[in-house]
Amino acid sequence: MFVKKELLRMKAIIFDLNGTMINDMWYHTLAWEGILNEDLGGSFTREEVKQNMYGKNHELLVRMFGEGHFTLEEMDRLSLEKEKRYQKAFLPELSLLPGLPEFLEKAYQKGIPMAIGSAAIPFNIDFVLDGLNIRKYIQVVVSADDVAISKPHPETFLKAAQLLNVEPADCLVFEDVPKGAEAAANAGMQAIILTTTHEPSEFAGQHNILRFTADFRDEYIENLF
Incomplete structure (x- = not known):
């Protein structure tokens, strides 16, 4: 379902990890x-x-x-x-959400920089990046060890944008939890929510959400480029 209709500015993509790239x-x-x-x-x-x-x-x-x-x-x-x-x-069960391998490759071919902004520790992020051989797609990783204040504080996403050398407003965030969507809003970023963990009703009152979707095979996501 659509939540809001407005021009999407996307020069970079920031993924949360758990529940967003993998359904874990x-x-x-x-x-x-x-x-x-x-x-x-x-x-x-x-x-x-x-x-x-x-x-x-x-x-x-x-x-x-x-x-x-x-x-x-x-x-x-x-x-x-x-x-x-x-x-x-x-x-x-380690695997990317359906449609994400194709999405990563398409963004990579388009030259769109991508980052992971997660509260996971490096031990878990490496488990996914190396276990699924997707490290080439991710230019920047911001983990729990890299920030002083966790989501919903915007530090994770703002640091990722800074390291990507992209303005926060030009970053699109993929998240799966309300606190993550709130962190994106606090960073001035729009978000797409993967409904692997929480129902759309749990995001009530959050106005930066463009779309709720079960995975990356959604028509809206496929048309982002």
Whole structure:
């Protein structure tokens, strides 16, 4: 469905990673459930876990258990353990969303610079870029390690635009979560939302969204070029 009709300015593309380029958020949810409830003795519902899965891993742990509950070293260990469990479970299903391989190649042939702006740690971003052999398409990566403030703060997307040497208003963002769409809005960027994780109704009140779509085979996306 269309959300708004206005001229799209697109000189660069910034992708979120998880849930946007790959449909893996279910595996992140299960990995976090195991860490939070089984390992750490929590009693969080799946919906509570899902709603708190944004930003850096350390920030999630603080949101769930409170400030000062873990040392930095403990959060580092828990974060890495969660990602190892996620990668092991998701590896057999590792693939780009339908239509994205063709989209990446078309943008690449058109000379449109592309970046990843994600709250994932480099360990997970490399898992996707190298596991799917798509590193040639991505000129810039901004990970959790590269920013001080996570989405919905615009730092991730603004830094990606700066590194691409493109004005923020000329960047198109692909996202899958409300906080990510909000971060794009805060950066002055338009967004297309992949509905792998959240329903369109969960983005109510966000005015920078051009389109909701299940994958990259959407006619609107195919006609972007």
